[in-house]
Amino acid sequence: MTAARERSTGQAKVIPIETAPSWTPNEGDGAGVGAFASMLADAVGGALAGRLGPVAESVLGKGWEGRAANGLAFLRRRITGDYEVDEFGFDRELTEEVFLSALRPLAEKYFRIEVRGIENIPAEGGALVVANHSGTVPLDALMTQVAIHDHHPNRRHLRMLAADLVFVLPGVGELARKAGHTLACNEDAQALLERGEVVGVWPEGFKGIGKPFADRYKLQRFGRGGFVASALRAQVPIVPCSIVGAEETYPMLGNAKTLARLLGLPYVPITPTFPWLGPLGAIPLPTKWTIQFGEPISTDTHPPEAADDPMLVFNLTDEVRETIQHTLYRLLVQRRSVFF
């Protein structure tokens, strides 16, 4: 957040008020909107400059003008469409200023995430982060994105590979694309890795995230190893990632299978609080999380064609899976309690 602001003020240019762009209110259509906005601007500005100035300072804190100016500059870029998205629809500015800012309190204050081994994610170039999936709602994936961005010295963005259900759902799919995520398929994974992005994958998929509470921290099958093949082809290291704490956020006691089938969802969780408490039951339990990034497993010792060797792919998949599972057991032994 602060880094983004520093960057943006670095680019800023002071222009005197006299030369600030202005417009005459009587030209063509849309003048009504403009005139109204101008009136509003004058009223708000006048009030803040006059009597309300000291009040605003006491309420909003010192330096509120600077923050307001930054906010207005952000607003200006957004409403005029003057920002960039990449081919996958990743909107860096929106992600940094809005999405990550919204998730940060959850990561820092609510789950108090402890991040270990961030140095295992390379400073630059592609890497494939492979993690365990749990918690019925993919909070673990979002928290990993926040953790990598906030703790990595180069503030790298995690580009996640998500299930196709995410992109079928209206709203969710739009947000996921803007936050930098894309469909879990070989083409996209490879394209992102070759562009030198950090790509995150949760190969257990719905089997992992929707498993009953009794099976917590037991890794499920790792798909068909497609992620290993992509890493081999792109010649990027695989970083195993173990997430402890997410399993207990929504302990899934049962699955409303009929309802799930009706809604076209892979599962509908029944937890001690959901659906009994209604919307309140959707609040995750405040567990204490640890995200551990393990030693990278290099793939450049094999030629890119090795991706077509099923035996090698299976062996590497198993190696990654074992590493994550053992790290999970170690972290669980070290953990004092679920909530502290």
Place this chain on the structure above:
Amino acid sequence: MGKVVLVTGVARHLGARFAERIRRQPGVELVVGVDVEPARDAPTEGAGPLAPYVFARADLRRPAIARVLAEHDVDTVVHLNVSATNPGAPGRAAVKEINVIGTMQLLGACQQSTTLRRLVVKSTTEIYGSTPRDPAVFGERTQPKHLPSGGFAKDAAEVEGYVRGFGRRRPDVAVSVLRFANIVGPAADTPLSEYFALPVLPTALGYDPRLQFVHEDDAVEVLRLAALDPARATTNTGTFNVAGEGVLLLSQCARRLGRPTVPVLLPALGWVAALARQTRVTDFSPEQIGLLTHGRVVDTFQLRETFGYQPRFSTPEAFGDFAAAQRRGLLPPERLAAVTDRLTALLGPEHPTRTDRS
């Protein structure tokens, strides 16, 4: 002996511009334009000697085209008459007939021709479809999850199929298939430009598609390069995606145009489109809705590296050029920017106003 280039679809804007451009190409001896009617507004830009131009009035759906090919000893055919709409054909059935039957007749004539050396066919990236289950970026080799089920996209897929068949039967003819993204320009006449001309843009609620554009100047230039012998170390035979670098979201397009958007539920968008078709406001086909819901982005690596052409306009630049020629929207971006700048200025002179990051 110079080249004799036959161009189909010269009644359309792109065809007319391309015919004009290729006439200025040194080494071109004669340009034959084919369509059911001559171009209404023949562009006359640029300078330099013009190769002679012959307009042959012919309906591609009839075998008369073979006679035109033989009469002028044509060695290069540029087939641009594959379009979503056609000024000479009001209904969808007629458009389909012109696209598919027209191509079959043309290819049949080409197969008979002894002088033909090169065939260039305009196709579209629409053949990749638009679904949420497809990869984010389509390469030329990507197989779409669902083949287009109808409309122009299906025509284009069928046309490409016939062109592949022709390529197998006449291996001595160099065949290029150019899959264009949405072509925009100050005077483009495509269904998408009609959509963007609406005062208020209906969009699908909960979706913000990624769009790609190619400027018509780039489109003409790519066609020109494809119609000529390839430059050193490049090859212009094969299938190529043609699109400007970069991506714009639909919301971004709307904001840059200054047009408000009205998000509607996806099924309702279908009704709006049907209503627009009925009332002839704009031709809003189901494929267009697919594009405006899920978007489509193609990889242009082959165009840049193999074909050897770097589009001069990126997607945002191409769209900017298009937007500049449009009527002002209800929420012009410069006016909104002026409001925020004014607010910033009111905060006090020590707070910098951020200017455009240009």
